[in-house]
Structures are given as C-alpha cells and as structure tokens.
Amino acid sequence: MLGMLRPRIRRAFRLAIRRDEWTDADVDEELRLHVELRVEQLVRSGWTRSDAEAEARRRFGPSWNDAVRHLHRSGRAREERLAMRERLDSIWRDVRHSARALRRSPRFTIAAVVTLALGLGFTTVIVSLVDHIVLRPLPYAGVERLVVLRESFGGPTPYPYPSMPANASHFLEWQRHCTVCEGMGMIKRAWYTVTGDGDPQHIGAVRVTANLLPLLGVRPVLGRAFRADEEQEGRDGAVMISDAFWRGQYGGDPKVIGRTIILNDVATEIVGVLPPGFSLPGGDELGQLSGLPNPIDVYRPLALKQRERITSGEFDYVALARLRPGATPEQVRAQLDPVEAEFAARDGGATTLASEVIPMQKEVVGGAGRPLLLLLAAVGAVLLIVCVNLANLMLVRDGAREHESAIRVALGAGRARLARMALAESFVVALAGGALGLLLAHWGLRALIALAPANLPRVSEVRLDFRVIAIGAVLTVIVAVVVGALPAARAGGTAPSDALRAGGRTSTNSRGAARRRALFIGVQVAFSTVLLVGAGLFLASFVRVMRVERGFDTDRVLAVDVALPSRSYPSDTSRSRAYERLLAEVAGMPGVTGVAVASALPLEGETWVNGVWREEDVGTAREHPTANYRFVSPNYFKVIGTPLRTGRVFDESDHTHQVVVLSERAAQALWPNENPIGKRVRAGGDCCSEVIGVAAEVRTSTLEKEGSLVVYLPLWEYPPTSGAIVVRTKGEPGVVTTAVRSAIRRVDASIAVPRVRTMGEVVSNTVAARRFQLGLLALFALLALVTASVGIYGVIAQSLASRTREIGVRMALGARPWDVHRLVLREGLTPVAFGLVAGVAASVVAGKGIQSLLFEVQPGDPGTILGVGLVLAIVAVIACVIPARRVTTAGVTTLLRTE
Numbered sequence: 001m002l003g004m005l006r007p008r009i010r011r012a013f014r015l016a017i018r019r020d021e022w023t024d025a026d027v028d029e030e031l032r033l034h035v036e037l038r039v040e041q042l043v044r045s046g047w048t049r050s051d052a053e054a055e056a057r058r059r060f061g062p063s064w065n066d067a068v069r070h071l072h073r074s075g076r077a078r079e080e081r082l083a084m085r086e087r088l089d090s091i092w093r094d095v096r097h098s099a100r101a102l103r104r105s106p107r108f109t110i111a112a113v114v115t116l117a118l119g120l121g122f123t124t125v126i127v128s129l130v131d132h133i134v135l136r137p138l139p140y141a142g143v144e145r146l147v148v149l150r151e152s153f154g155g156p157t158p159y160p161y162p163s164m165p166a167n168a169s170h171f172l173e174w175q176r177h178c179t180v181c182e183g184m185g186m187i188k189r190a191w192y193t194v195t196g197d198g199d200p201q202h203i204g205a206v207r208v209t210a211n212l213l214p215l216l217g218v219r220p221v222l223g224r225a226f227r228a229d230e231e232q233e234g235r236d237g238a239v240m241i242s243d244a245f246w247r248g249q250y251g252g253d254p255k256v257i258g259r260t261i262i263l264n265d266v267a268t269e270i271v272g273v274l275p276p277g278f279s280l281p282g283g284d285e286l287g288q289l290s291g292l293p294n295p296i297d298v299y300r301p302l303a304l305k306q307r308e309r310i311t312s313g314e315f316d317y318v319a320l321a322r323l324r325p326g327a328t329p330e331q332v333r334a335q336l337d338p339v340e341a342e343f344a345a346r347d348g349g350a351t352t353l354a355s356e357v358i359p360m361q362k363e364v365v366g367g368a369g370r371p372l373l374l375l376l377a378a379v380g381a382v383l384l385i386v387c388v389n390l391a392n393l394m395l396v397r398d399g400a401r402e403h404e405s406a407i408r409v410a411l412g413a414g415r416a417r418l419a420r421m422a423l424a425e426s427f428v429v430a431l432a433g434g435a436l437g438l439l440l441a442h443w444g445l446r447a448l449i450a451l452a453p454a455n456l457p458r459v460s461e462v463r464l465d466f467r468v469i470a471i472g473a474v475l476t477v478i479v480a481v482v483v484g485a486l487p488a489a490r491a492g493g494t495a496p497s498d499a500l501r502a503g504g505r506t507s508t509n510s511r512g513a514a515r516r517r518a519l520f521i522g523v524q525v526a527f528s529t530v531l532l533v534g535a536g537l538f539l540a541s542f543v544r545v546m547r548v549e550r551g552f553d554t555d556r557v558l559a560v561d562v563a564l565p566s567r568s569y570p571s572d573t574s575r576s577r578a579y580e581r582l583l584a585e586v587a588g589m590p591g592v593t594g595v596a597v598a599s600a601l602p603l604e605g606e607t608w609v610n611g612v613w614r615e616e617d618v619g620t621a622r623e624h625p626t627a628n629y630r631f632v633s634p635n636y637f638k639v640i641g642t643p644l645r646t647g648r649v650f651d652e653s654d655h656t657h658q659v660v661v662l663s664e665r666a667a668q669a670l671w672p673n674e675n676p677i678g679k680r681v682r683a684g685g686d687c688c689s690e691v692i693g694v695a696a697e698v699r700t701s702t703l704e705k706e707g708s709l710v711v712y713l714p715l716w717e718y719p720p721t722s723g724a725i726v727v728r729t730k731g732e733p734g735v736v737t738t739a740v741r742s743a744i745r746r747v748d749a750s751i752a753v754p755r756v757r758t759m760g761e762v763v764s765n766t767v768a769a770r771r772f773q774l775g776l777l778a779l780f781a782l783l784a785l786v787t788a789s790v791g792i793y794g795v796i797a798q799s800l801a802s803r804t805r806e807i808g809v810r811m812a813l814g815a816r817p818w819d820v821h822r823l824v825l826r827e828g829l830t831p832v833a834f835g836l837v838a839g840v841a842a843s844v845v846a847g848k849g850i851q852s853l854l855f856e857v858q859p860g861d862p863g864t865i866l867g868v869g870l871v872l873a874i875v876a877v878i879a880c881v882i883p884a885r886r887v888t889t890a891g892v893t894t895l896l897r898t899e
C-alpha cells in the first residue's frame with residue numbers, strides 16, 4: 001500500500017514547493033490526488049472500492065472543486081497584481097531617478113527637450129497638412145465613385161488648353177448615353193451683388209443642376225433642396241445659402257427660410273441652408289479654367305437657357321458624375337467618346353474631341369500633393385537629424401557616467417536594470433519634448449493656415465484632431481526608443497574594474513566611441529546638406545521667378561474691383577457711361593496721376609478665352625490660335641505700365657470703327673516675322689477688326705510660364721458688368737483706398753467694391769505657393785543646420801572634457817594652442833567633410849525628383865552647392881573652435897588638476 005502511495009506523495013510534495021507557479025491543470029491534479037487518498041483511506045477502513053469512490057466524489061464534489069479553483073485563481077491574480085505593482089513601482093522609480101538626473105543637467109535637458117519639441121512639432125504640423133489635404137477623402141459621400149468630366153481637343157494646330165470644362169449641349173447628350181453613370185451634375189460659376197442692408201456686397205455663387213447636391217450626398221440643414229421644375233428656364237427664383245453666409249448675413253436665424261435676398265436687384269427666395277463645412281472646391285481645383293468662386297456663398301438652379309442648350313462653342317461648365325458600383329473611368333470614356341466624335345464631325349474641320357474622366361479626389365488634390373510630400377520628407381529628415389543628435393549626446397552623457405554605472409554593477413545591478421534606466425531617461429526627454437511639441441504644433445498650425453496660399457486646396461479642413469495627435473504620440477514613442485536604444489544596449493558593457501580604475505581609458509574616449517561620434521556627425525551633416533541644397537534651389541528659383549519680365553508695373557498702382565448692378569445697368573451704353581463717370585470722379589482725386597478700366601488684370605487668371613484668326617483664314621474657331629480677350633479703356637496701357645512695341649493705343653476717334661491691339665505673341669502667331677499694323681483679324685466673331693498696335697507680352701496667370709495670347713478691345717465694345725479700376729498714384733497707393741471707395745459711392749452707392757489691392761499684392765499672391773514652400777523648407781533647413789552645429793559642438797566639447805589631462809600634458813610638453821586647435825579641427829571637420837560629400841551626392845539625386853518644382857534652376861546648380869558647402873564649413877569650424885578655445889585658455893595647471 002505504501003508503495004502505491006509513494007508516487008502520489010512525491011507529486012503532492014512537488015506541487016507544494018512550487019505552489020506559486022500553479023496552473024489550473026496543477027489544481028485539478030491535486031484534487032484528483034485528494035480523491036484517490038480518500039478512497040484508499042475508506043478501503044482500509046472496510047468500505048468497498050465502489051462505495052469508497054462514490055463517497056469520495058460526494059465529499060469532493062463540483063461545488064468544492066469550484067471553490068478551490070476560485071481561491072487558487074484569486075490568489076494567483078493577487079500575486080500577479082502584486083508583481084505588476086512591483087514592476088510599475090520599479091519603472092516609476094527609474095523615471096523619477098531619470099528626472100532628477102536630468103534636472104541636475106539643466107543645459108543638456110533644456111537643449112534636448114527644446115530641440116526634440118521643435119522636431120516633433122514641425123513634423124506634426126506637416127503630417128496634419130498632408131493627412132487632411134492629400135490622404136483623407138473629400139467630404140462627400142462615396143467620393144471614390146465621383147469623377148470630373150472634361151473635354152480635350154486634338155488636331156493639326158496645337159491647342160493651348162488641351163483640357164477644357166464641359167459644354168452644356170455635350171453634357172446633355174452624355175446624360176443620355178452614359179449607362180455606367182449613376183448620375184451627372186453640372187456647375188457654372190456666377191457672381192451676384194447683394195443689396196438691401198448696408199453697403200452692396202459682391203459675393204461668389206454657382207448655378208447647379210437640381211441633382212448636384214444629392215449627387216454629392218449633401219442635404220440642407222434647414223429648408224429644402226432644389227426641385228427639378230426649378231431647372232426650367234425662367235424658373236430659377238430659388239436660392240440656397242452656405243452656412244457661413246447664413247451666420248454672417250443673418251446671424252444664424254432659423255427663420256431665414258422663405259425670406260428674400262436681393263441678388264442683382266432681383267428678389268430671390270431662400271429655400272435652404274447648407275450644412276457647416278460644406279463647399280464645392282473653389283478656383284481651378286476642379287480643372288483648368290473652372291474658375292469657381294472661393295468662397296461660394298450662394299447656390300442657384302442652373303436653369304439652362306435655350307441658347308446654352310444648343311451652342312457648341314462655350315466650354316464653361318464643370319461636370320461631375322457618380323459611377324455605378326464597379327464601374328471604371330475607362331468604361332465612362334468608352335461611352336462618351338463616340339458622342340464627342342459625333343459633335344466634332346458636326347462642327348466640321350480637322351479638330352477632334354475626346355472625353356476626360358478624372359477621379360474627383362485626384363483632380364482636387366492635383367499639384368498640391370507633390371510639394372506637401374516634399375515638405376513631409378524634409379521635416380522627416382529634420383526629425384531624423386534631431387534623433388541622431390540626441391542619441392549621440394546621450395551616448396556621450398552615458399559615457400561620462402561610466403564611473404557611476406560601474407559602481408552600480410559592482411553593487412549588484414544587472415545590465416537589464418541599467419538598460420531600463422537608460423531607456424527611462426530617453427522616454428522622459430521624449431515625453432517632455434512631445435508635450436511641448438504638441439503645444440508648438442497647435443500654435444504653428446494656426447500660423448501656417450493663416451500664411452498658407454489661398455489656392456492650397458482643402459486648407460480650411462486642416463486642424464489638430466485626435467488622429468493627428470495619435471500620430472504625434474506614436475512618433476514620440478518611436479523617438480524615445482530610437483534615442484535610448486544605443487545607450488541601453490551599451491549599459492553595463494564596460495567591466496567595473498576598467499571603469500573604476502583611476503585614469504583608465506573609458507568608452508568615452510575610446511577608438512570605437514570616436515568612430516561612432518564621427519559617424520553620427522557625418523549623418524547629421526549629410527542630411528543637413530540635402531535640406532540646405534533643397535532650400536537653396538527653391539530660393540534660387542524664387543529669385544528667378546521674381547525677376548521675370550511681367551509686362552506691367554507694380555510700383556504705385558492700385559486695383560479696385562467694381563461690380564455694376566445688372567438691373568441698373570442693363571445695356572452696353574449704360575455700363576459704358578457708368579465707367580466714364582467712375583473714371584472722371586477718380587481721376588479728379590488728389591494724388592492720382594492716371595486711371596483706367598480693364599475687364600481683367602494680369603496674373604489673375606484666364607478669362608474670356610476665344611479664337612482669333614486672320615480675315616482670310618477659314619475653318620472652325622478651334623483650328624486657330626486661342627487668346628484671352630481683355631476690354632480696356634484707352635489709358636489702360638499707360639496706367640498699368642505695359643509698353644507698346646509698335647503702333648498706337650485706342651482713342652476717341654476709334655468709336656466709329658472696330659480696332660484691336662494684340663500682344664506680341666498673338667501678333668507673332670498670326671503673322672510670323674511680319675508687321676501686323678493695318679491688317680485685319682476676326683476677334684471672336686465674324687466681324688473683322690483692324691490691328692492698330694502691338695503691346696508687350698504680359699503674364700496672364702503665373703510668372704512661371706509665358707502668358708497666353710492676349711487680344712485687347714476697346715472698353716466701349718463690351719463694357720463688363722464686373723471690372724477693375726486701375727489707379728496710378730504719386731505716393732503709396734494704399735493711402736488713396738478710402739478716397740477711391742468714396743468716389744465710387746458718390747457716382748452710385750449701389751456699385752459694389754468686392755476687393756482692393758495693389759499690383760504688388762497681385763504679384764505677391766501669384767507667388768504665394770512658391771513662397772510658402774520656400775519658407776517652410778528654409779525653416780527646416782535652418783533647424784537642421786542649428787541641430788547639426790549643436791551636435792558637433794556638444795560632441796567636441798564632451799570629447800575635450802574627457803581629455804583635459806591629455807591636453808594639459810601636451811601643452812606642458814610644449815604644444816601651442818594652435819596645435820590643439822588643429823587637432824580638434826581635424827577630429828571635428830573630418831566627419832563633416834565626409835558628410836558634406838555624401839550630402840551633395842544625395843542632393844543631386846534627390847533634386848531630380850523635385851526638378852518640376854524648380855524654375856530655371858538645375859538640381860546640381862554649382863552656385864547653390866558651393867554656397868551650402870561654405871555655410872556648413874563655417875558653422876562646423878565655429879562649433880569646433882569654441883570648445884577648443886575654452887580648453888586652451890584654461891591654463892596648463894588647471895588642465896592637469898582637472899582629473
């Protein structure tokens with residue numbers, strides 16, 4: 001019997017001595033052991049085995065077993081909680097120790113935290129821009145199935161606008177033929193003057209098909225959407241307003257539905273208020289020549305007129321479509337291209353037509369994605385430089401504390417504990433830097449949005465939300481691990497006997513540590529070189545852009561937009577007389593030396609695009625050169641400062657016959673190497689006009705590309721409802737702004753003045769996107785340069801601090817201060833030179849990726865590279881000389897006594 005029980009007793013003993021490691025299986029095994037022991041006891045006392053087993057199972061039943069398991073699990077959970085609490089207490093002790101150690105080194109701590117905060121803050125800001133503008137889908141339902149429909153032209157003559165908005169009559173045919181489209185909508189830009197309360201306002205508006213907002217998945221928050229019957233000609237008396245206009249104009253009054261708003265002297269009923277944050281993409285975000293207002297305050301039914309439904313020459317409509325599930329843009333093109341071919345055949349001539357189907361997300365983000373990704377790469381390089389710099393400084397700091405670490409090891413501390421302390425210190429620095437960086441990101445993002453160019457898409461959506469904060473938190477943890485990984489790996493690696501030996505050679509000044517420091521310095525310099533070269537290339541491009549020949553003056557010229565109410569000025573004659581009165585009133589003001597009117601200004605976009613051809617030419621308009629038409633008063637060229645190359649400008653005698661002034665490129669396109677004066681052209685119609693002058697070339701939309709062909713017609717031929725009064729002044733143009741507004745009000749108080757700016761501001765707005773990119777890239781490059789210089793200084797200073805005795809001995813044996821400086825410069829500038837060479841090579845390769853963003857500058861521009869090399873060399877020399885001078889001026893006795 002004892003032999004049978006001996007294995008069970010040994011099993012019970014083993015379970016008892018490792019009770020703290022029990023699992024549920026161990027508990028079940030012990031319970032079975034108790035049952036077997038009870039059965040054996042009952043059998044020895046005379047029970048039959050079957051009765052004994054039944055009695056044991058009754059005694060140790062399910063409820064008793066569950067209670068034992070519950071007690072075991074409760075105890076084990078309690079032990080686990082205690083163990084976890086002990087681990088957390090240990091981590092908290094390490095954090096407190098790290099905080100105290102950092103507090104004892106305020107200069108290192110402040111430098112590390114501020115540098116890291118700048119790196120993380122800038123990174124968070126750029127991540128927020130890229131996330132909201134490039135990565136996030138547009139705020140429309142099912143945006144992945146929304147596409148922009150455009151038309152492209154081909155033929156024997158290169159067309160200056162290969163992609164155009166849609167034609168209304170073509171769109172109507174598309175609706176009938178596109179079976180893979182779930183729906184199509186159309187938009188046309190409009191401007192309205194709002195009168196009634198206070199000064200008249202000129203607001204941006206669009207006319208849309210009744211199904212457009214449902215197509216985008218948008219519903220009014222108040223009122224209703226447009227009805228299908230409101231699209232009929234003459235039935236467009238309803239209007240929906242944006243949330244911003246509702247709050248600004250009506251104070252957010254919920255009873256606004258049913259009220260009337262006076263648009264262009266016509267009372268219109270407000271039927272709906274759109275949700276906050278909703279807007280159609282403005283400007284040319286939906287394609288070249290779209291020209292939608294930004295912001296859009298008013299939405300009206302499109303209500304196509306009969307002329308718009310049948311004409312084939314106007315490409316003024318933005319067309320959107322929602323694809324059916326599973327449909328592709330290629331399928332849409334396959335259904336629309338035959339329709340386009342049929343329209344081209346009807347027009348005759350050699351011109352071809354084709355459809356373009358572009359995903360809406362791609363069209364809106366467009367060219368903004370690449371510059372933003374460039375900025376993201378730049379700020380990523382800055383963050384990497386910061387991490388390398390901090391890791392290097394923490395390694396140097398860790399090496400300076402090897403004596404302390406050796407004592408800890410000698411007293412029994414393990415390498416794991418020392419590694420954990422090193423990581424704790426990096427986490428404390430990273431968390432402090434991350435918290436400060438988040439605050440800097442909050443301020444920086446607000447400043448960045450205020451400084452962002454107006455044509456940056458979706459900038460109004462950018463904010464510091466939870467998703468961006470989470471990305472910043474993840475970056476903070478990654479930085480903490482990266483910065484602390486190497487010091488943690490080296491923790492306790494030096495033998496205590498070596499570290500504690502007086503005057504022993506530690507890892508701080510060992511050959512391996514020197515190579516590691518040199519590698520880190522080289523990496524920082526290489527990345528800094530890439531950023532500095534990139535900033536230099538953008539700076540050179542910006543300088544060249546600002547130096548291009550614009551074709552007009554910006555000095556002391558003011559531009560004042562005016563909008564005439566169409567009800568008050570319905571005819572060309574009435575509008576022409578209104579402009580004459582405005583010019584006379586403004587010209588009589590003190591300080592004004594000249595005044596003129598133009599339908600559009602240089603650098604403010606393509607307007608009134610139409611064909612122009614010689615009198616004897618035949619064919620359709622699309623087979624001839626295309627020009628921008630400008631209607632100007634006779635004094636315009638003198639006031640704006642556009643020189644006349646040949647011929648003359650308009651005068652009062654030209655009222656009796658049709659005349660035209662061409663730009664240089666337009667004259668060359670029509671009569672290459674010929675004198676065009678006296679020849680006749682068809683300017684947008686069947687009537688011919690005599691060419692009386694050729695004006696200098698002007699940039700029509702941007703300084704970075706040649707201007708379009710321009711045809712100047714006298715203002716009296718087609719005085720526009722909206723135009724710009726150009727005023728030349730004796731002094732600063734801004735001084736007369738109020739007086740000009742008053743003069744316009746004296747002529748007619750119902751004339752709206754939407755915008756006043758100088759021509760200098762017009763140029764500034766044109767280069768705003770390039771200036772924005774340059775400013776950010778230069779800021780990142782400067783931060784990288786400062787961080788790299790601090791890294792070089794810190795490494796050299798710490799290296800000299802660990803070698804003061806050696807330097808003292810050298811100087812005692814006759815070494816001069818210059819010898820020490822030369823030694824330090826050789827040690828510091830060697831990795832700088834290698835980093836500079838690697839950085840220049842990398843910048844030339846990387847420059848090919850940004851070549852499309854440059855203007856008249858090549859990626860390997862020698863002037864830029866030499867300038868960057870010189871700046872880095874000067875900074876590196878200063879960073880090396882300062883600590884070397886501090887050591888050599890301390891005196892030999894002080895140096896020998898230091899250690």
